[in-house]
C-alpha cells in the first residue's frame with residue numbers, strides 16, 4: 567500500500583516518528599508521500615525523505631496557510647518554491663489548491679493566483695500536482711479548464727466532491743485519492759464518488775494526522791491506511807489485495823516512485 571498523502575512533518579509526529587514509520591511499514595505501507603504545506607516546513611520534509619527509505623516529499627503552498635501570511639509575501643513564497651524545486655528531490659508540487667470552506671480563508675482571487683503560479687511550476691519542472699479542494703469544486707474545475715494542460719497530471723487529495731464531478735476532473739487527467747472519510751458511518755457521498763473513478767486513477771491516503779479512519783480514534787497515522795483500503799475494496803466489491811496492487815501501481819506511476827524498497 568502507498569500512503570499518497572500524510573503530513574509526517576506535522577508537529578503531532580515530532581516525538582514519535584520512528585515508531586509511526588515502523589508501524590506503517592509493519593502494516594504494509596511501502597511508500598509515503600509527505601506534501602509540504604509551507605516554505606518553513608519544506609527543508610524538514612526533504613530531510614525526512616532523504617533519511618527514510620520509501621518516504622517522498624512534495625513542496626507546495628497550502629491555501630489554508632494564506633490567512634497567516636500577508637499577501638505582499640506571495641511572490642517571495644513562490645520564489646522560494648521555485649528554488650526548492652530547483653534543488654530537486656520533490657515528487658510533486660503541492661499541497662496547493664482552493665479552499666472555499668475554512669474559517670477565515672483567504673480570498674479565492676488570492677488563492678487562485680497562487681495556485682496558477684504553482685501549476686506553472688509543476689509544468690516547468692515536469693511534476694504532478696497534489697491538489698487540496700474544499701467547497702470550491704466548480705471554481706477549481708473552471709480554473710483548471712482555463713489553464714494549459716498538466717502533462718504530469720495530478721491528484722485531488724481526500725476527494726470530497728460529488729460523483730458527478732469525477733468525470734470532468736478525470737478528463738483533465740487527474741487522479742482521485744480517498745482517506746478516512748470513506749470509513750465513516752453514512753459515508754455515501756465519498757463512496758459514490760470512489761465508485762465513479764476511472765480504472766487506474768484511484769489512490770488512497772491517510773492525510774495523517776487528520777481524518778482518522780474508523781475504528782481508530784485520536785491522531786491518524788499512516789498505519790491506518792489498511793482501514794481505508796478495506797473500505798475502498800468493500801465499496802468496489804473487489805478483493806483488498808487487488809485494490810492495494812492497483813492503487814499502489816497508480817501512485818508509483820503518478821509520482822514516478824520506482825520499485826518498492828523493503
Ligand SMILES: [Zn+2]
Pocket residue numbers: 571573601661773
Ligand atoms: Zn494535506
